[in-house]
Amino acid sequence: MEFQAVVMAAGGGSRMTDLTSSIPKPLLPVGNRPLLWYPLNLLERAGFEEVIVITRKEIQKMLNLDTKMKLDFVCISDNMDMGTADSLRHIHQKIKTDVLVLSCDLITDVDLYKVVDLFRTHDATLSMLMKKTHEPTEVVPGQKGKKKPVEQRDFIGVDDTGKRLLFMANEADLDEELVIKRSILQKHPRMHIRTGLMDAHLYCLKKYVVDFLVENRSITSLRSELIPHLVRKQFSSPTSLQQGLDNREEDQKKKEQASLDIYSFIKEDNSLLKPAADNSCWNDHRGDMNETLHEGKVRCYVHIMKEGLCYRVNTLGLYIEANRQVPKLLLNLGLEEPLVHGSAQITDRGMVGSDSIIGSSTQVGEKTSIKHSIIGSMCTIKDKVKITNCIIMNSVTIEEGCCLQGSVICHNAVIEKGADIKDCLVGSDQRLETKAKHVNEVIVGTEQLMEI
Amino acid sequence: MAERAAARGAGPEAAAPEGPQATELSREEKLQLRKEKKQQKKKKRSEKGPAAETPELGPPSEAGQPQVAAHPTSPPALADGPNDGEKPAGGKSKAELRAERRAKQEAERAQKQAKKAELSQAATAAKPRLTPTEPQSVVKRLPEHVQMDDPAAQRKLAKKLERQQVPLRQDYGTKVNLFSHLHQYSRKKPLTQQMSIPSTVIHPAVVRLGLQYSQGIINGSNARCIALLEVFKQLIRDYSTPPNEELSRDLVAKLKPHISFLNQCRPLSASMGNAIKFLKKEISCLPDTLREEEAKEKLQDTIDKYLREKILLAAEAISRSAFEKINDNDVILVYGCSSLVNRTLCDAHVKKGRAFRVIVVDSRPRLEGRETLRRLVRKGIHCTYVMINAISYVLPEVSKVLLGAHALLANGSVMSRVGTSQIALVSKAYNVPVLVCCETYKFCERVQTDSFVSNELDDPDDLILLRKGQAQLGGWAENKSLRLLNLVYDVTPPDLVDLVITDLGMIPCTSVPVVLRVKNVDQ
Numbered sequence: 011m012e013f014q015a016v017v018m019a020a021g022g023g024s025r026m027t028d029l030t031s032s033i034p035k036p037l038l039p040v041g042n043r044p045l046l047w048y049p050l051n052l053l054e055r056a057g058f059e060e061v062i063v064i065t066r067k068e069i070q071k072m073l074n075l076d077t078k079m080k081l082d083f084v085c086i087s088d089n090m091d092m093g094t095a096d097s098l099r100h101i102h103q104k105i106k107t108d109v110l111v112l113s114c115d116l117i118t119d120v121d122l123y124k125v126v127d128l129f130r131t132h133d134a135t136l137s138m139l140m141k142k143t144h145e146p147t148e149v150v151p152g153q154k155g156k157k158k159p160v161e162q163r164d165f166i167g168v169d170d171t172g173k174r175l176l177f178m179a180n181e182a183d184l185d186e187e188l189v190i191k192r193s194i195l196q197k198h199p200r201m202h203i204r205t206g207l208m209d210a211h212l213y214c215l216k217k218y219v220v221d222f223l224v225e226n227r228s229i230t231s232l233r234s235e236l237i238p239h240l241v242r243k244q245f246s247s248p249t250s251l252q253q254g255l256d257n258r259e260e261d262q263k264k265k266e267q268a269s270l271d272i273y274s275f276i277k278e279d280n281s282l283l284k285p286a287a288d289n290s291c292w293n294d295h296r297g298d299m300n301e302t303l304h305e306g307k308v309r310c311y312v313h314i315m316k317e318g319l320c321y322r323v324n325t326l327g328l329y330i331e332a333n334r335q336v337p338k339l340l341l342n343l344g345l346e347e348p349l350v351h352g353s354a355q356i357t358d359r360g361m362v363g364s365d366s367i368i369g370s371s372t373q374v375g376e377k378t379s380i381k382h383s384i385i386g387s388m389c390t391i392k393d394k395v396k397i398t399n400c401i402i403m404n405s406v407t408i409e410e411g412c413c414l415q416g417s418v419i420c421h422n423a424v425i426e427k428g429a430d431i432k433d434c435l436v437g438s439d440q441r442l443e444t445k446a447k448h449v450n451e452v453i454v455g456t457e458q459l460m461e462i
Numbered sequence: 463m464a465e466r467a468a469a470r471g472a473g474p475e476a477a478a479p480e481g482p483q484a485t486e487l488s489r490e491e492k493l494q495l496r497k498e499k500k501q502q503k504k505k506k507r508s509e510k511g512p513a514a515e516t517p518e519l520g521p522p523s524e525a526g527q528p529q530v531a532a533h534p535t536s537p538p539a540l541a542d543g544p545n546d547g548e549k550p551a552g553g554k555s556k557a558e559l560r561a562e563r564r565a566k567q568e569a570e571r572a573q574k575q576a577k578k579a580e581l582s583q584a585a586t587a588a589k590p591r592l593t594p595t596e597p598q599s600v601v602k603r604l605p606e607h608v609q610m611d612d613p614a615a616q617r618k619l620a621k622k623l624e625r626q627q628v629p630l631r632q633d634y635g636t637k638v639n640l641f642s643h644l645h646q647y648s649r650k651k652p653l654t655q656q657m658s659i660p661s662t663v664i665h666p667a668v669v670r671l672g673l674q675y676s677q678g679i680i681n682g683s684n685a686r687c688i689a690l691l692e693v694f695k696q697l698i699r700d701y702s703t704p705p706n707e708e709l710s711r712d713l714v715a716k717l718k719p720h721i722s723f724l725n726q727c728r729p730l731s732a733s734m735g736n737a738i739k740f741l742k743k744e745i746s747c748l749p750d751t752l753r754e755e756e757a758k759e760k761l762q763d764t765i766d767k768y769l770r771e772k773i774l775l776a777a778e779a780i781s782r783s784a785f786e787k788i789n790d791n792d793v794i795l796v797y798g799c800s801s802l803v804n805r806t807l808c809d810a811h812v813k814k815g816r817a818f819r820v821i822v823v824d825s826r827p828r829l830e831g832r833e834t835l836r837r838l839v840r841k842g843i844h845c846t847y848v849m850i851n852a853i854s855y856v857l858p859e860v861s862k863v864l865l866g867a868h869a870l871l872a873n874g875s876v877m878s879r880v881g882t883s884q885i886a887l888v889s890k891a892y893n894v895p896v897l898v899c900c901e902t903y904k905f906c907e908r909v910q911t912d913s914f915v916s917n918e919l920d921d922p923d924d925l926i927l928l929r930k931g932q933a934q935l936g937g938w939a940e941n942k943s944l945r946l947l948n949l950v951y952d953v954t955p956p957d958l959v960d961l962v963i964t965d966l967g968m969i970p971c972t973s974v975p976v977v978l979r980v981k982n983v984d985q
Contacts, residue, residue: 012659012666012669057660123655290685290686291833299839299840
């Protein structure tokens with residue numbers, strides 16, 4: 011078998027607690043499908059037949075996905091607080107070949123073969139996917155004023171071809187200067203450093219990386235620790251090559267360190283291709299006397315998407331934007347479901363916009379106009395309601411005369427008559443009184459506010 | 463056509479009473495029949511000659527046709543009996559004679575069709591007897607990779623690939639008319655686009671190898687063959703015989719889809735083809751008594767032996783032989799990047815300490831000479847680097863030319879990187895000896911006199927150069943009258959090559975068929 015796919019669905023969604031305090035992140039509805047459906051659909055389209063899904067017990071109970079693949083759920087309990095690397099270590103006995111790790115919040119229509127081909131062709135240690143971020147255009151509820159994104163920037167250095175990943179650092183880890191090792195520049199004199207790239211959290215990893223993780227218990231997160239470590243390791247020599255040591259203690263320590271070094275995990279069976287590489291006249295760089303790939307054993311590659319959709323739904327703004335773009339994505343995938351579900355009862359068809367999605371068993375009253383919105387299933391929307399640019403989840407009741415604009419209404423909320431809501435986030439089970447007027451607010455229950 | 467008609471006429475008649483021994487008898491009979499035919503024709507012509515000459519002098523072309531058409535009538539006429547005596551010599555007008563002849567032709571044609579119907583009924587029994595009776599009509603099947611413009615061949619290929627579950631790679635871009643029978647693929651559309659990601663039909667090592675071939679990461683005849691053999695070793699390691707199957711037959715069948723896949727990624731080289739033939743033969747010759755583990759071990763050992771003897775040791779032997787030809791203060795010209803030539807030069811310089819300098823000739827779009835330059839300069843050899851358009855300027859100071867080969871063909875031609883034939887041609891004009899280094903496993907039984915029939919077309923987009931951010935040829939696909947051609951190989955005629963250095967010794971180009979014959983006898 012060539013690859014095993016692992017989807018990480020145990021995360022909490024720490025950057026959008028307003029939404030995820032009541033609904034676990036993998037179950038957040040995007041285009042009336044749970045968020046977890048999207049990476050699984052990507053894997054199914056690529057041709058995977060089995061997927062390992064790491065998730066929590068309560069999520070597994072609530073999931074019902076219609077997929078032909080065999081899903082192997084591995085449940086980790088909530089109190090263990092595992093990072094992504096910890097989860098991989100937890101399932102390392104199931105991993106027998108190279109692994110493709112996905113996050114549950116990835117919505118993309120990338121051609122997976124582009125990422126995987128880099129991994130195969132260059133016999134790479136790591137191959138990942140990135141996309142140029144663009145400025146969010148939607149107004150995010152709860153945002154006070156025009157705020158700069160809180161997330162720190164990532165500095166990504168790629169070589170001339172744009173495929174080889176040379177450098178990765180996060181602004182949070184740096185003090186004032188960006189430090190680039192001389193060995194990188196000696197081997198790759200031309201490096202392009204980009205800051206506007208978003209990591210899609212889609213990694214192809216070799217099996218020996220998982221073995222390395224098992225031994226190295228200090229690494230907890232893939233994205234923030236393992237990947238930068240691998241990128242740095244490309245240009246640092248294995249510690250076992252260091253010159254002779256006199257001190258025995260030092261020797262011992264070095265031995266321990268050597269055993270944790272990733273080079274010791276790279277099996278030497280790739281040396282059978284060495285005579286072929288020696289006789290071949292391909293070189294990845296020119297201008298110096300070094301052998302191709304500088305004989306480096308650890309190689310990291312990145313595929314940077316130029317066109318197409320790629321979203322990581324980990325903030326509220328991205329959640330709203332993903333909801334906007336998902337109808338287009340579903341259309342491109344050729345899913346023939348009508349946007350308006352068959353069992354929905356809509357009195358005035360004409361007032362429902364052409365790109366709005368309406369879930370099953372939803373009742374929409376007379377003279378209700380719905381434009382550019384996504385409405386979940388089993389909702390009750392009474393007459394004379396105006397809904398524009400909203401995301402309404404399941405089982406929501408909206409009484410007559412309401413006017414909702416640019417808002418997110420979570421499950422089971424009730425909005426009484428005559429309410430005027432603009433750019434708000436209404437949490438689950440909330441009840442807005444009649445004739446309430448809210449602009450740019452986050453309305454959640456008090457117990458939810460206590461979670462930090 | 464006449465002979466075939468005679469054969470068909472003679473075949474069933476001669477073969478009907480006898481069994482399979484009829485083959486040889488009927489061949490001799492056929493030869494005899496042919497001789498008789500010729501004699502009869504001569505007689506007839508002498509009969510007709512004085513009478514039919516005057517009316518036939520007028521329109522000689524028209525007369526030519528009835529004459530030619532009359533020939534098929536004559537051999538069946540032989541079998542049927544002396545019908546030709548009916549023609550009166552002279553007396554009848556030209557038109558009447560023609561009409562008579564035409565009537566006879568129709569009659570004979572009807573007879574032939576009746577005989578054909580008989581034959582097709584007895585086809586299954588008669589076929590093995592029929593084909594040997596037609597010695598001239600043995601048509602060698604053309605390989606499908608040079609039949610791109612033949613839709614029937616392409617349909618067959620598509621069906622075969624579908625059966626093996628290997629995707630069909632689409633051609634890219636308009637081709638130059640002379641090469642429209644060859645495939646032209648784009649590097650940006652790899653074959654993996656149409657395959658599922660964890661590839662189940664094709665072994666992952668083979669997928670990786672195919673990608674490396676198509677992206678050009680492993681190129682060069684030796685490198686591709688070595689990589690192929692190593693991957694085959696891995697395939698055999700991971701293979702397990704299904705129940706009720708024989709390893710010797712099933713393994714060959716299992717290898718076929720992988721070979722088709724590699725062929726779709728990049729057309730197989732001659733060295734790879736020979737290695738595959740060798741491996742298939744080894745597998746089918748495995749004795750049935752061996753257990754699966756032992757059989758797999760044995761196969762891996764034979765592959766190792768082939769690799770060691772035919773490629774690695776051969777390179778060593780060629781390096782030693784070629785060393786005798788390198789003298790002190792020589793100026794050697796090399797072209798492109800040949801692993802064998804590089805090894806020869808590096809060994810001569812490093813191990814034996816000969817003092818010589820090298821002129822490396824390079825050409826676009828591959829620019830493989832840069833890699834040669836790097837390897838030679840790294841060992842301390844004094845090098846000069848020129849492009850191929852400058853060879854007539856450097857040749858006056860060159861003492862010999864050392865070339866590598868992709869394959870050596872049965873008529874002594876050398877198939878090598880495009881540009882080699884030009885180097886050989888200009889060297890001949892300057893009287894510089896041309897030496898070709900080639901291992902015997904690359905000797906091929908094909909015969910080629912030109913570079914058009916069987917070649918490889920590389921990605922035409924490689925020819926697009928970016929100068930100051932502008933690619934002049936960037937929009938070549940939209941221009942209907944512009945075609946880009948990126949040839950990979952060309953054929954050097956044997957009279958331009960002075961010596962071929964092989965692991966069997968130094969032979970002239972014309973001795974290649976001898977080597978092939980000796981190899982076949984050995985095997």
